[in-house]
Amino acid sequence: xxxxxxxxxxxxxSKSGEGIIKAFEYSLDKMDIIYKVDxxxxxxxxxxxxxxxxxxxxxxADEAVDYYRYYYFEKGMYETSMYEGIxxxxxxxxxxxxxxxxxxxxxxxxxxxxxDYFGIGxxxxxxxxxxxxxxxxxxxxxxxxxxxxxxxxxxxxxGDRLYDINASFKLGLKSIGVEYGYxxxxxxxRASYIVKEPLEIKDILEKIN
Numbered sequence: 139x140x141x142x143x144x145x146x147x148x149x150x151x152s153k154s155g156e157g158i159i160k161a162f163e164y165s166l167d168k169m170d171i172i173y174k175v176d177x178x179x180x181x182x183x184x185x186x187x188x189x190x191x192x193x194x195x196x197x198x199a200d201e202a203v204d205y206y207r208y209y210y211f212e213k214g215m216y217e218t219s220m221y222e223g224i225x226x227x228x229x230x231x232x233x234x235x236x237x238x239x240x241x242x243x244x245x246x247x248x249x250x251x252x253x254d255y256f257g258i259g260x261x262x263x264x265x266x267x268x269x270x271x272x273x274x275x276x277x278x279x280x281x282x283x284x285x286x287x288x289x290x291x292x293x294x295x296x297g298d299r300l301y302d303i304n305a306s307f308k309l310g311l312k313s314i315g316v317e318y319g320y321x322x323x324x325x326x327x328r329a330s331y332i333v334k335e336p337l338e339i340k341d342i343l344e345k346i347n
Contacts, residue, residue, distance in 0.1 A: 139347050140312070142288050143231055144279070146297035147242035147249055149183055149319030151224050152256075157210065157217030158182050162189075165205035169194055182320040183299035185243045185273055215248055220256050221318060223336035230340055232261045239286065240265040241279045241295065241302075275305040283309070294346075296339060300325035312346075314339055 148154045162178045171194055181189040190202040231238060238261050242249050246267030253259035266272070266282035279295065282288070295306040298319025306313035307328040315326030317334045326332050331342050 140236075140292060140294050140343060142237045142239060142286075142293040143343075144239045144241050144282065144293060144295045144311075146183075146295070146299070146302045146319075147240055147244055147252065149298035149321065150296055150302075150316055151220060151228075151240070151258075152218050152252060153221050154215075154218040154252075155179065155182050155320060157214030160217060161206045161210040161214040164209035165190070165202045166193060168205045169198065169202055179320065183243065183301060185268055185275075187273070211248065215252055216255060218252065220258075221336055225256070225258060227336045227339055228258055228261050231343075236343075238262045239282055239288075240267075241275070241282045241305075242266070243268045243275060243278065243301070245269070275301040276308055279305045279309055279311075294330075294343075297321075303327075303329045314342060 145151055148158065159175065159178050162181060163175065166173050186206065187199050187203055190199040194202045228238065240249060240262055244267055246265055249265050249267050250259060253262060253265065264282065264286050266278050268278055272278045272281055283290065283293065290310045294312045294314060295302055296314045296316060297303060298316045299321040303313050303315055303326055312330040314331045314333060315329035317323060317332060333339055333342065
């Protein structure tokens with residue numbers, strides 16, 4: 139029986155592409171890197187430093203991350219909105235005694251601020267984010283499970299990118315891939331379930347339980 143619902147943030151709860159892309163643009167402009175805006179969309183979801191290594195190289199990645207964070211914390215994190223149906227889903231799950239969590243490649247503090255900005259922070263038991271040591275989605279998810287003593291057969295991960303799905307698969311969790319986010323259907327080969335809209339998640343959970 140599924141008791142614990144673990145959400146990804148960007149592309150699953152938060153329609154955050156605009157702020158993330160603008161933060162990437164700001165950083166790359168500061169470093170005089172030539173880029174195409176459309177090519178930056180692939181970096182919505184993966185670990186931040188890993189993305190910058192691909193754009194500016196290992197030696198300059200930390201500098202690029204600092205520029206990114208400057209813009210993001212000043213403006214970018216608020217250039218976002220919730221996907222239609224997400225707030226209704228979260229309230230339904232909370233009111234039906236599911237425990238809600240977030241496992242994200244974004245930093246924990248900024249994630250908490252975004253959830254509070256949306257007015258939904260109080261529905262979540264715990265939020266785990268990326269750090270220097272928690273630098274992959276597997277490590278973030280594993281840390282969340284350990285800190286909250288969550289049983290893997292009672293937990294399910296919901297996300298929009300292959301990082302979410304593959305981390306769940308590696309750790310022995312069921313997963314739901316969401317087509318409405320920033321990934322594509324090809325990233326969900328290992329997903330237990332796939333949905334097109336947030337409220338379809340409620341139907342899947344009712345069938346499982």
